[in-house]
Amino acid sequence: MSTLTKDIQGHWANIHPILTIRNEREYDSAIKRLNELLDEIGDNERHPLYGLLDTLGTLIHVYEETHHPMPECTGADVLRFFMEEHGLNQSDLSEIGSQGVVSEILNGKRALNIRQIRLLAKRFQVSPAVFI
Structure with a gap:
């Protein structure tokens, strides 16, 4: 040796x-x-x-x-989680759009755009990457 x-x-x-x-x-x-x-x-x-x-x-x-792998999730899944955690409904998110826009995002008919992601990240004090 x-x-x-x-x-x-x-x-x-x-x-x-x-x-x-x-x-x-x-x-x-x-x-x-x-x-x-x-x-x-x-x-x-x-x-x-x-x-x-x-x-x-x-x-x-x-x-x-x-x-402890992270589950695959969409931006809408993350948004839904934060809404539940904070006791919010669709009309509470007027900064990202009307209730109809929020509904379309949550139902997968519309993707979050950059502006909405930035606003949500700021609101929930998280990295924008969590919504991507």
Whole structure:
């Protein structure tokens, strides 16, 4: 066994628990660790642990994609969800159009346009990407 391999094995025993996500318990621990790193490092790419932050974020993303996939949904599905969450009806969304326009969007007869997406994103304080 090479010296490099021996050195890596020695360090891997300490790093392995930090970079392993095989179940929900390890996932929860990884999220907690990631949040702690984000609190300390933020977006400082010069911080000595930024590479760890980036790697841990990637591992969490892969675990989520595999075990908690996002369902496919349309902009109308997202709008319907937000309307339900906020107790809104079609007439409450006059900024995106008449009640008839909102109805057509919700029934898939009309797509959301850029202006409507921007207004909805602002109203619900989310990224416009959620409606695309």
